[in-house]
Amino acid sequence: MSDAKLFAYLVTLAYGDVDAPTLAQVVFLSDREAEDAGSVATFLLQNAQAQPPQMPRFDWTTLKVQGSQSLSQDELRKLVAAAAKGQVGVGRVSPLKLR
Known part of the structure; x- marks a missing residue:
């Protein structure tokens, strides 16, 4: 096990229709x-x-859409592919306290 300290952030993503x-x-x-x-x-x-x-x-196993929905593996692959193309925005980054 590594001694490197990890920091967790809750990230809000926005994708799909711009409006x-x-x-x-x-x-x-x-x-x-x-x-x-x-x-x-x-x-x-x-x-x-x-x-x-x-x-x-x-x-990505922690991803929740619209508050509580999970994506299927196919939907998640599409989201990750869109992110790699710059089609997903980052709205908020909040530090998490892990205990």
Whole structure:
């Protein structure tokens, strides 16, 4: 097990229709203490498909759409592909306290 400290952030994503986007929340794990919307958006565009153990990364298993809905694997693949094309926005990044 690594001694590296991880920081968790709750990230709000927006995608789909520009006038009425779909909102989703996902946990973003980072080795940096000071992530913001810009740094997370850059990572999302460049590395949306990052999987463990790569850091930083999105924990796509935590994704919830419109508050409580989960996506099917096919829908999730489409979302990740859209993120890699810059078609998903980052609305808010909030630090999480893990206990």
